[in-house]
Amino acid sequence: MSARSWAEPWKIKVVEPIHMTSRREREAHLRAAGYNTFLLRSEHTYIDLLTDSGTSAMSDRQWAGMMMGDEAYAGSRNYYHLEEVVRDVYGYPELIPTHQGRGAEHLLSKLLIRPGDHVPGNMYFTTTRLHQELAGGTFHDVIIDEAHDPASAHPFKGNVDLAKLDALVKQVGADRVPYVCVAATVNLAGGQPISLANLAAVAAYCAPRGIRVILDATRAVENAWFIQQREPGQRGRTVAEILRALCDLTDGATMSGKKDSLVNIGGWLGLRDAGLAAKARNLVVVYEGLHTYGGLAGRDLEAMAIGIRESVEEDHIRSRIGQVMYLGERLTQAGVPIVRPVGGHAVFLDAAAMLPHIPRTEYPAQALAAALYAESGVRAMERGAVSAGRDPKTGEDRFPRLELVRLTIPRRVYTQAHMDVVAESVATLFERREHVHGLRFTYEPEYLRFFQATFAPVGADVVLDAEDAADERAPAFATP
Numbered sequence: 001m002s003a004r005s006w007a008e009p010w011k012i013k014v015v016e017p018i019h020m021t022s023r024r025e026r027e028a029h030l031r032a033a034g035y036n037t038f039l040l041r042s043e044h045t046y047i048d049l050l051t052d053s054g055t056s057a058m059s060d061r062q063w064a065g066m067m068m069g070d071e072a073y074a075g076s077r078n079y080y081h082l083e084e085v086v087r088d089v090y091g092y093p094e095l096i097p098t099h100q101g102r103g104a105e106h107l108l109s110k111l112l113i114r115p116g117d118h119v120p121g122n123m124y125f126t127t128t129r130l131h132q133e134l135a136g137g138t139f140h141d142v143i144i145d146e147a148h149d150p151a152s153a154h155p156f157k158g159n160v161d162l163a164k165l166d167a168l169v170k171q172v173g174a175d176r177v178p179y180v181c182v183a184a185t186v187n188l189a190g191g192q193p194i195s196l197a198n199l200a201a202v203a204a205y206c207a208p209r210g211i212r213v214i215l216d217a218t219r220a221v222e223n224a225w226f227i228q229q230r231e232p233g234q235r236g237r238t239v240a241e242i243l244r245a246l247c248d249l250t251d252g253a254t255m256s257g258k259k260d261s262l263v264n265i266g267g268w269l270g271l272r273d274a275g276l277a278a279k280a281r282n283l284v285v286v287y288e289g290l291h292t293y294g295g296l297a298g299r300d301l302e303a304m305a306i307g308i309r310e311s312v313e314e315d316h317i318r319s320r321i322g323q324v325m326y327l328g329e330r331l332t333q334a335g336v337p338i339v340r341p342v343g344g345h346a347v348f349l350d351a352a353a354m355l356p357h358i359p360r361t362e363y364p365a366q367a368l369a370a371a372l373y374a375e376s377g378v379r380a381m382e383r384g385a386v387s388a389g390r391d392p393k394t395g396e397d398r399f400p401r402l403e404l405v406r407l408t409i410p411r412r413v414y415t416q417a418h419m420d421v422v423a424e425s426v427a428t429l430f431e432r433r434e435h436v437h438g439l440r441f442t443y444e445p446e447y448l449r450f451f452q453a454t455f456a457p458v459g460a461d462v463v464l465d466a467e468d469a470a471d472e473r474a475p476a477f478a479t480p
């Protein structure tokens with residue numbers, strides 16, 4: 001049998017030109033951005049792997065749907081379409097749209113958490129935990145230990161450790177645990193999935209104790225694909241069926257449509273309890289907008305309704321994760337230390353392993369992300385101590401075990417050729433890793449500091465030493 005290459009299951013109708021910059025230009029852009037890739041301008045970026053959030057390419061059907069926006073203040077047709085799709089695909093009867101995922105987290109945290117409560121979760125997510133803390137709750141990580149080990153090959157590194165959950169509930173009492181927040185997949189563990197069996201066990205544990213189970217459904221479609229591929233007995237089911245099975249085990253979900261659902265903006269809170277939904281509908285008016293638009297235009301609601309349907313198509317999800325796997329494979333071949341197994345939305349570089357000469361107090365992952373931009377114009381994101389922030393009680397830096405740089409792949413935006421360029425850029429930087437310098441803060445904001453902090457290199461003028469006599473690197477294109 002002859003080999004048959006993989007190809008994207010779409011063809012290109014509109015293109016957006018991108019530009020390669022010189023090493024000298026990138027050096028200046030980095031300095032102006034305080035060595036924080038969040039503060040770089042998009043137009044100075046060659047391949048933008050900062051995030052998969054809101055960066056998807058919409059389909060022709062979604063763009064056509066945008067023209068069908070019913071921009072009524074109340075009762076827009078597009079709201080009812082979205083409600084129908086969420087009920088069908090995710091199975092939550094009550095839908096409260098929000099401008100994005102954190103809007104839903106805000107409403108949920110305000111409704112369910114009382115000061116002094118405890119909220120367990122399978123690893124923290126930045127905005128999720130902050131909303132829990134602002135509502136007076138304390139977050140507790142109850143993910144399995146394997147999630148914190150970048151070398152563990154566990155197929156479901158997102159799983160909840162039931163023993164950890166039980167120990168917490170026994171310690172604080174079930175009445176101080178309003179809900180368990182289960183993310184599928186787990187972003188900060190490297191896009192790692194949970195198994196259906198694990199979520200079923202969590203639900204069975206929580207139900208008799210009166211503890212709700214809330215799904216962070218942001219990448220639950222990607223999680224469903226992993227279940228289809230890896231969980232015994234699931235091969236014969238569609239991704240859509242598995243997604244529904246995941247949701248059926250939970251009492252509600254917060255959703256960022258900017259990830260799985262292939263839109264640039266949008267989110268929602270899905271619930272089963274009509275009484276709780278009525279309260280959420282009242283609160284959404286205060287923070288987002290009327291309950292039939294939740295801070296979104298009618299056209300945004302329509303694009304999300306269509307995007308949800310496209311997101312569960314088997315061809316789409318297979319190629320989406322296949323592209324991420326491909327990049328992970330190429331980096332592994334080059335000997336670059338990455339989190340294994342590769343997750344659904346991103347390849348995570350193990351910055352602590354890559355840069356052992358930079359102490360954790362000089363933020364190796366922040367330095368690696370900056371150096372990658374200097375080297376290649378590829379923009380990535382820090383996911384380590386800078387993202388973890390400070391402990392609200394002690395004020396000390398939190399040093400999570402994982403010190404990572406995330407190469408996040410937008411959906412339907414880049415081709416396999418772009419992935420080759422990225423792999424070659426990272427491999428080149430890996431060879432020159434001793435030339436990367438650590439960073440120190442020059443400005444540190446109070447909330448979610450990773451977004452807006454600025455830095456300066458420690459003991460050097462640049463984050464990545466220039467190559468001998470070669471300021472201008474050749475573009476990444478090689479002539480075949």
Ligand SMILES: *Cc1c(COP(=O)(O)O)cnc(C)c1O
Binds near residue numbers: 102
């Ligand atoms: C992005 C994200 C959120 C927050 O959603 P926004 O749309 O960015 O507000 C919540 N949870 C997870 C796992 C996410 O990745």
